[in-house]
Amino acid sequence: MEGHHPAVEQYLETVLELEEAGIVPMRARIVERLGVSAPSVSETVKRLEREGYLTLDEDRVLHLTETGRAYATSMLRKHRLAEVLLVDVLKVPWPQVHEEACRLEHAISDSLERHLVELLGDPGTCPHGSPIPGSANVVETGPLQKLSTVPAGGSCVVRRIDEHLQTMVDRMQELEDLRLLPGQAVVVDGPDDGQVLLSVDGVSVRVDASVADEVYVSV
Ligand SMILES: [Zn+2]
Structure with a gap:
């Protein structure tokens, strides 16, 4: 295309x-x-x-279609590789990299993509925990569910932030401030007035239910 x-x-x-x-x-x-x-x-x-x-x-x-899927997968791969480049190499703040990568992905040729894969060590996920299609380093997390569906008292590990939530920089900043990043263990204390109460390393925090709907965890 x-x-x-x-x-x-x-x-x-x-x-x-x-x-x-x-x-x-x-x-x-x-x-x-x-x-x-x-x-x-x-x-x-x-x-x-x-x-x-x-x-x-x-x-x-x-x-x-098969062609459409191959094309979309390639774009998503470039997007997520660009995010790794931005965070790991260029040290762009985590909440901002999605938006930058949305622009960059269109400028990455297949040849440049191969250089990126080599430079970055063929990462298995983007900085938001989403799998990078085609990576040899698949990260096994088991089945994922929305943070909003974990019952009170349940513990889980943050695995992935939805691409849609990534478009909201202030929400992403909030997640970073609350340390709700991929790999973080969390205990769900329960719902509270449109929000979800959580314990992160013993610290009590709260996020809007709409945010918890777009954070995927493994239990
Ligand atoms: Zn993204």
Whole structure:
């Protein structure tokens, strides 16, 4: 898809991200996530359908074709490698790297990607804990669930921050301040007025339920 506008690439990547988050990919979800108008999403989806990257079934669900999936996977891989580069090498603050990587990913050729994999040691996950497709260093975490679904008294380990939550820099800063980072053990103390009470290394903290909905943990 050489020469396509980044926005078009973003559509395919968004469908894959929705799948990853367990959300049925529909045009309305793309409208929400990319902040573009419904007519322009419809138009772009039609174009991507014509070009063989995705199909729309009778229930309005979007399906990536083999070509579309390969393309989206490649974009997601470049995105996550860029995030590792930004955090590990360029020392960009963790809450900010997602947004920077969204721009960078479109500039990374397949050849540059190979150099990045070598330089970074073929990382298995991005700095937000999401798997990097194609890495030989797969990180086994077992089944993941939303932090919001862990019952009171349950302990768990933070594994992954959803791509959607990563777009909210202030929320990401909050997670970093509260040390709710991938690998962190947490005890859930229970819900409280739209928030979730947690103990992090013995310190009591709280996050909004909507944030806990986009943080994935293993129990
Ligand atoms: Zn990201």
